[in-house]
Amino acid sequence: MLSEFDLIAKYFTRPTPNVTLGVGDDCALMTPAPGMHIAISCDMLVSGTHFFADADPRMLGHKSLAVNLSDLAAMGAKPFACTMALALPAPDETWLKAFSEGFFALADQHGCELIGGDTTRGSLNICVTVFGEVPIGQALRRDAAQVGDDIWVSGTLGDARLGLAAYLKEMSLDEATHLNAANRLHLPTPRVALGMALRGIARAAIDISDGLIGDLGHILKRSAKGARLDVDALPAGAMLAAQSQDLRRRFALAGGDDYELCFTAPPEKRSEVENAGKRSNVPVTRVGAIEAVAGVRLVDAHGEPVGIDAISFDHFNKK
Numbered sequence: 001m002l003s004e005f006d007l008i009a010k011y012f013t014r015p016t017p018n019v020t021l022g023v024g025d026d027c028a029l030m031t032p033a034p035g036m037h038i039a040i041s042c043d044m045l046v047s048g049t050h051f052f053a054d055a056d057p058r059m060l061g062h063k064s065l066a067v068n069l070s071d072l073a074a075m076g077a078k079p080f081a082c083t084m085a086l087a088l089p090a091p092d093e094t095w096l097k098a099f100s101e102g103f104f105a106l107a108d109q110h111g112c113e114l115i116g117g118d119t120t121r122g123s124l125n126i127c128v129t130v131f132g133e134v135p136i137g138q139a140l141r142r143d144a145a146q147v148g149d150d151i152w153v154s155g156t157l158g159d160a161r162l163g164l165a166a167y168l169k170e171m172s173l174d175e176a177t178h179l180n181a182a183n184r185l186h187l188p189t190p191r192v193a194l195g196m197a198l199r200g201i202a203r204a205a206i207d208i209s210d211g212l213i214g215d216l217g218h219i220l221k222r223s224a225k226g227a228r229l230d231v232d233a234l235p236a237g238a239m240l241a242a243q244s245q246d247l248r249r250r251f252a253l254a255g256g257d258d259y260e261l262c263f264t265a266p267p268e269k270r271s272e273v274e275n276a277g278k279r280s281n282v283p284v285t286r287v288g289a290i291e292a293v294a295g296v297r298l299v300d301a302h303g304e305p306v307g308i309d310a311i312s313f314d315h316f317n318k319k
């Protein structure tokens with residue numbers, strides 16, 4: 001059977017020119033560039049909680065890094081390195097090969113080098129930590145929203161939730177729709193280029209992992225503000241767009257796993273925001289505004305209040 005050290009050497013050791021010292025010693029060594037913050041984030045994927053035990057290993061490799069890169073994107077940071085703590089029930093080489101290929105394919109796209117980690121026997125659990133850099137003073141923080149800011153979202157919302165609904169047999173979809181929605185769920189695209197392009201333009205930002213309304217709520221809380229959201233302006237995903245208005249609104253507002261960015265920017269920066277979207281090849285849509293009064297007020301296209309019992313995902317308070 002493959003030993004722990006052979007496994008690390010075979011599947012998780014790659015050249016790491018970005019850093020001073022990569023896999024193989026007690027610690028990795030990296031040298032921050034002058035004038036840069038190091039942005040650090042860690043996200044864990046647990047079998048049975050974040051994915052099903054039979055999940056496709058290549059997609060899992062992609063997603064375990066993608067969710068972390070999404071956090072760097074939300075901060076406006078440029079990825080350069082990551083570590084991986086991996087608990088595995090057994091050293092299954094077919095699984096390891098596909099998993100590491102999925103992981104490194106995305107890592108290579110973003111110049112994000114695997115510089116260390118830990119490998120142990122246990123129920124399947126993948127914990128990746130990413131390191132990025134962002135010029136001092138330019139990070140897109142959650143506490144920076146100001147009254148009058150526009151609220152924007154990138155890409156489209158809700159298709160990942162539609163994929164989950166189909167998997168859970170909450171609803172049935174035709175085969176092509178199911179497959180496309182499932183890809184949005186399993187293969188999220190972290191909006192790294194957009195996050196970087198928004199430096200100096202956006203004020204607050206967050207990535208939408210638990211649903212827009214809940215994640216926007218984190219910005220509002222940290223910034224001590226409220227918001228108005230136009231539910232009919234929300235960019236529903238291509239698959240979701242074919243569903244009923246109620247489902248469109250719910251999944252766009254509170255479906256999880258989108259990994260789009262929600263950010264605020266002053267109205268005078270509208271054209272700069274749109275250019276940042278164009279430069280990074282991702283649509284950006286204005287969906288509301290930051291207000292002084294706490295809470296989120298949902299309105300329709302005519303500005304009339306909309307009541308939707310939309311809640312975001314919370315691991316400890318499932319409804």
Ligand code: ADP
Nearest residue numbers: 008012023024025026084086115116117118119
């Ligand atoms: P230690 O005993 O000091 O914890 P390990 O034997 O766990 O070190 O790891 C040996 C080397 O392999 C270290 O450099 C560690 O960072 C790296 N490593 C372990 N697991 C992984 C992994 N899954 N991916 C990348 N590097 C890993």
Ligand code: MG
Nearest residue numbers: 117118119120
């Ligand atoms: Mg160790």
